[in-house]
Amino acid sequence: MIPALDIDPFCQAFFDDPYPAHAAMRDAGPVVYLPAHDIHAVARYQQVRDMLLDWGSYASGRGVGLSDFAKEKPWRLPSLLLETDPPLHDRTRKLMDKVLSPSAVRGLREAFVAAAETLIDDLLRRGSFDAVPDLAEAYPLTVFPDAIGMPAQNRRFLLPYGNMVFNSFGPRNAMFEAALVDAAPVLAWVQAQSRREALSSSGFGAAIHAAADDGAISVAEAEVLVRSLLTAGVDTTVNGLGAAIYCLARFQNAFQQLRADPSLARAAFEEAVRLESPVQTFFRTTTREVRIGEETISEGSKVLMLLGAANRDPRRWERADEFDLTRRNAGHVGFGTGIHGCVGAVLARLEGEAVLGALARKVASIDIVGEPKRRYNNTLRGMASLPVRITAG
Ligand code: OVM
Numbered sequence: 001m002i003p004a005l006d007i008d009p010f011c012q013a014f015f016d017d018p019y020p021a022h023a024a025m026r027d028a029g030p031v032v033y034l035p036a037h038d039i040h041a042v043a044r045y046q047q048v049r050d051m052l053l054d055w056g057s058y059a060s061g062r063g064v065g066l067s068d069f070a071k072e073k074p075w076r077l078p079s080l081l082l083e084t085d086p087p088l089h090d091r092t093r094k095l096m097d098k099v100l101s102p103s104a105v106r107g108l109r110e111a112f113v114a115a116a117e118t119l120i121d122d123l124l125r126r127g128s129f130d131a132v133p134d135l136a137e138a139y140p141l142t143v144f145p146d147a148i149g150m151p152a153q154n155r156r157f158l159l160p161y162g163n164m165v166f167n168s169f170g171p172r173n174a175m176f177e178a179a180l181v182d183a184a185p186v187l188a189w190v191q192a193q194s195r196r197e198a199l200s201s202s203g204f205g206a207a208i209h210a211a212a213d214d215g216a217i218s219v220a221e222a223e224v225l226v227r228s229l230l231t232a233g234v235d236t237t238v239n240g241l242g243a244a245i246y247c248l249a250r251f252q253n254a255f256q257q258l259r260a261d262p263s264l265a266r267a268a269f270e271e272a273v274r275l276e277s278p279v280q281t282f283f284r285t286t287t288r289e290v291r292i293g294e295e296t297i298s299e300g301s302k303v304l305m306l307l308g309a310a311n312r313d314p315r316r317w318e319r320a321d322e323f324d325l326t327r328r329n330a331g332h333v334g335f336g337t338g339i340h341g342c343v344g345a346v347l348a349r350l351e352g353e354a355v356l357g358a359l360a361r362k363v364a365s366i367d368i369v370g371e372p373k374r375r376y377n378n379t380l381r382g383m384a385s386l387p388v389r390i391t392a393g
Pocket of ligand 1: 079080081082083165166227228229231232279
């Protein structure tokens with residue numbers, strides 16, 4: 001018998017404090033059933049990881065949200081990366097791996113570090129500020145669209161767009177409906193930004209369109225792939241940076257450790273991604289009858305993978321709920337893993353390292369000076385507001 005639990009993983013009460021429910025799901029068994037949405041769910045590290053790696057049994061092509069594309073028409077043109085399976089997936093992924101390769105991203109390092117230092121200097125002059133809009137949003141909204149080759153105007157439009165798409169992986173609840181309303185005015189703009197004419201002749205956007213010249217992909221495919229960058233590249237890093245600042249402000253010893261050794265910046269960002277898991281969940285759909293532990297699930301079932309619960313599973317992690325810069329956190333699933341593992345992780349890590357490195361070198365203290373406010377989203381975990389004060393080192 002698969003244990004049935006009375007948990008709704010897409011409601012505000014759950015998001016306010018998901019950890020008791022994460023533990024209940026992990027402890028109930030390797031797989032649980034959630035009648036609230038008629039879905040199965042895995043919350044233990046082992047099963048989440050196994051599922052991410054077994055793309056043959058657990059498909060993405062029927063959507064990685066609650067909606068089953070075999071039964072419901074997708075609300076937008078499906079992503080050629082996220083919402084595909086091999087062999088189509090491998091063709092587009094290979095191209096994106098090349099566009100976002102370590103050597104391509106290495107060329108951005110100096111500019112990313114310089115932008116982080118300028119921003120932290122500005123914030124030091126202000127002293128008190130809101131770490132979400134003024135730092136966690138401001139930084140990616142500069143460096144990432146620059147790297148894509150976008151014009152300077154209206155970049156903030158990327159935030160409501162990403163917020164809407166990440167909400168769309170959950171049920172059509174009030175959060176999703178509100179995000180749709182917020183994003184409606186920017187939909188046409190985002191669509192237009194993925195066209196070659198909107199992009200500079202250098203940058204990741206142009207690199208994707210160049211593959212259309214070579215015949216590797218069509219022009220229409222190039223536009224959908226640029227759309228993936230615009231969708232997945234901002235809100236994720238905003239919440240990753242927000243998580244890191246929130247962790248460093250709460251775990252003062254860790255921040256002092258980082259100051260003493262700024263080369264820990266990369267490790268600090270990685271640990272924040274493990275602990276807070278900005279992307280909390282994705283679904284798969286079973287392609288056949290599958291066994292999880294001793295249980296059997298039929299073909300065509302939606303299974304929710306709780307990445308955030310896996311990343312705090314005490315079966316896998318010692319002191320799982322502690323932010324520890326020196327722990328060996330390789331293997332966390334905050335970026336996913338397997339064929340769908342985050343294609344932009346190299347870029348995200350560079351952003352994290354640049355910002356946390358600048359904080360480590362320039363800032364002596366970070367204190368929370370107002371009530372932090374959560375941002376509610378069906379997929380993303382993060383803050384809407386985090387008032388802080390920083391002092392110069
Ligand atoms: C995409 C896409 C959208 C949202 C998230 C994502 C985390 C990818 O359009 O490819 O990956």
